[in-house]
Amino acid sequence: MTTELAIIRPDDWHLHLRDGEMLKGVAPESARHFGRAIVMPNLVPPVVTKADAVAYRERILAALPAGSRFQPMMTLYLTEETDAADVAAAFEEKVALAVKLYPAGATTNSQSGVRDLDKVMGVLERMAEIGMTLCVHGEVTDPEVDIFDREAVFIEEVLDPLRQRLPELRVTMEHITTKNGVDYVTGADDNIAASITTHHLMINRNAILAGGIRPHYYCLPVAKRERHRLALRQAAISGDPRFFLGTDSAPHPTDAKESACGCAGIFTAPNTMSCLAHVFEEEGALGQLEGFASRHGADWYGLPVNEETITLTKRDEPVAYPPAVETGAGPVTVFDPMVELYWAVED
């Protein structure tokens, strides 16, 4: 039985760090285990321009513990007013790694997102030319479409037509939650990859709704049926380099989630690596964890893998995580995987 596993230091290719007091409280949680993260731009107001990204990056670096080597990789929030030249400059000067497409109204802080793709085609064409990746929150926002179908409908009605129109564009399907998402990636020729969250490997929609409503399992895209969770697990452990970790750790103050209209987002930064080791061991695939968490994302974004390693050890007693992380913006409830975790990252 494996009880010790050394892997290249992992990266988180989809992370929400927020701003202000929340940023100060949560940044150390990601910096502890991860080498780099792609930081989402959905602040209020969003991170739209190169200058916005430079300033936000400084605020993140200032929030890190002294001596931390954690590197935030910035994204620009795509709006219908986004300037293609500014985006290209941000990429070429290595200020921003990717652009983020939020269909307007699809998720937390997406009001400034895109309503009409025609209006951003100029930016997307420029990105295709320079090899800059589009990260996509892949859900339609049409209120007629059932919330559990919004990812599948997005793939058919928005993503596939876009990729046929502009096949040179590199697209990351963020936080896929369905077998449809897995099949779309595996069936495509090139220029597509997908991130998978920690929580979507562990919970299905029953966690949110069966036996009582549990707001801390509510996120977008919402967790789906068990067969979708199983497809995500197969993709994660497959060794296919087009699938990699993006935790989508999305902190909200506990009282904003425990509300009559609770917000979407699950905070997994503190215990993600323990959860993933648990999942990969359950699947008999611990040997694939390094590819998923530490190699495939870096390869996709054309970056070297981290030079350092981390060591996970399997303890005899369950690892204890605090139920919440205290921040200056209030406590943030930590993801409860509903199973004991025995794998811990050694300091």
Ligand SMILES: NC(=O)N[C@@H](CC(=O)O)C(=O)O
């Ligand atoms: N995943 C979520 O449920 N919420 C994210 C937004 C997002 O990634 O869609 C957030 O910013 O809170």
Ligand SMILES: [Zn+2]
């Ligand atoms: Zn999203």
Ligand SMILES: [Zn+2]
């Ligand atoms: Zn997210």
